[in-house]
Amino acid sequence: QVQLVQSGAEVKKPGASVKVSCKASGYTFTGYYIHWVRQAPGQGLEWMGWINPDTGGANYAQKFRGRVTMTRYATITTAFMELSSLTSDDTAVYFCAREMSYYYYGLDVWGQGTTVTVSS
């Protein structure tokens, strides 16, 4: 079945980087963009950016430009989100979600979320 499976929880120190993976299965990986959305504890959803797995092109929210890098390895149908210079404000659950590239049907499949804790 169609699913996005994310990597496990991470604990990082301030100033470090974190790299979260999102493994896609059950569909054509290059036919759907992968979005990254995060949710701080008790807060709402915050969009971070997306990557086109076909071309590797990415578009980041202004807030994260310079600190976030989204990549993919199409051969293993996996997308990655790396966030650097972490602070306690980056403590959140990070979700990946897919969006069809040639017609808009919304973000129809989501990963289970990866908890990232930034603490000294």
Next chain:
Amino acid sequence: DIVMTQSPLSLPVTPGEPASISCSSSQSLLHNNGNNYVDWYLQKPGQSPQLLIYLGSNRASGVPDRFSGSGSGTDFTLKIRRVEAEDVGIYYCMQALQTRTFGQGTKLEIK
């Protein structure tokens, strides 16, 4: 950036009664292709968000027909015809016209 504003932020509802959530955008979400680029998502407690409605009024696969979306331009509404206990969670609107922006969320609870 387009700002999305939801109301109310808290919505207590009696089972079997209807519910309505509003979402307004700081800019028109009507594309020149005729579609309104707004979605609705539900995040049930402890779960990932799930898509309910895309392009303003299209129900996603498997979504019960008690959910409906309407509106155009800058004002949108999600309606639940008869609320059930399983509808508890936080509802978000999201604009997809320019990058993506979510509303603050509306917490639906059962009275």
